[in-house]
Amino acid sequence: MEQFFSLIREIVSGLGTTLWLFAVTLVVSIPLGFLGSQISLSKNAGARRAYNTYVYVMRGTPLILQVLFLYFGVGLIINMVNTNLGMQIRYPREISALISFILNYTAYFSEIFRGGIQSISRGQYEAASVLGLPKSVTMRRIVIPQVFKIVMPSVGNEVINLVKDTALVSIIAIADITKNANSAAMRVGNIAPFAVAMLFYLAITAVVTLVLKKIENKMDYYKF
């Protein structure tokens, strides 16, 4: 029993890292995704093409490779700078992983938002226009509230995915739930730690699902 509790403690010590990565990625990449959707809908063809290339790379390669590439790639550069210029810049692996996740999820969110914005009918813009509403008011009061409802289910999917995707950071030896479970399993020589880790993820997704459901219900007061 004592051994079981120390196992739990060991895995729990990775919970903070998992939750931190999850929360910060969400909070940063949702607004960035909205900005991105504006770029992909902008009239500037060059900006649009550049942005679409970025989205293509982010969605077209495995996130695990992106995590590895950014960590070791930037690490290499920083090493070079440090040795050549005699500096001591640190490159924490957690920050590297976070940046990878933000870059990747921003691409997905921006595509979701773009689709949502494009699904608002022309009639809504025309009604706003004949009512003399300036573009900023049209966006804030008419488009965004409706887009919010439209994209909620897709965003919810991504949020759930993100909970589980955070497990990928164990590849660069960040001590999250999965990494700790793996170390514990190697030590004790059975799969119990994996099962415990799974329960943790289930608990997190249960909470997240509940919150998403609440938000969706809140949006239920009207239909299109």
Add this chain to the structure above:
Amino acid sequence: MNVLEVKNACKSFSGFQALKDVSLTLEKGEVLAIIGPSGSGKSTLLRCINCLERLDSGSIKILDAYLAEDRNGESHYLKEDDLRQARLNLGMVFQNFNLFPHLSALENLTLAPIHTQGVPKDQAEEKARQLLKKVGLSDKEKSYPCELSGGQAQRVAIARALALSPKILCFDEPTSALDPELTGEVLSVIKELAVEHMTMLIVTHEMGFAKEVASQVSFMDEGRILASGPPSELLINPREERIRAFLNKLITV
């Protein structure tokens, strides 16, 4: 006094000439019904007057302000902010209502006055309630568009247009998206506005309604206004063969 003056309006969509040199004037208190076959340019004309589409050439003048001025065969529009202000003299009611689905009936009415005219919220709401009463929907102020019938939704849309106190109200086939039994309630609201001498421009397929409400009728075909006149002339005993053919088809169908 002319409140609306359209001169030599031309508009093409990728090679297709939707409006060919259309001119019309609207006097204060006048109700002009525009009739004609599908694709004749009626809706395009209305959409151009409301600046939802831009003319290639020709001018649009509302009261004393040129929304679009013709210079050397090209329409020049007011700058965006000025245009937005000038267009507030025009109200527009769409075929598909285009209510904002996430806002209640009352909020649909108050949004524009609050944000474009800076009307305080309580004043905007008071006026909105009066207008909802006027269109017979006092009990629906908290309803969302999805909870309204087509006829109710269109009446809210009319009230929404009136909330900005426009000088001219435009209707683009206001009853075409409605069940036949719901058209009556919308038409009677428009009739009431006519009685109050609201200046109106109505694109419609309801000949009986046009006959009853319009002071002038214009018949459009292939991007031109073929003929205009009082409904007693144009709708009952038209001289033009084209108009007679059109009206006959409506009756036989």
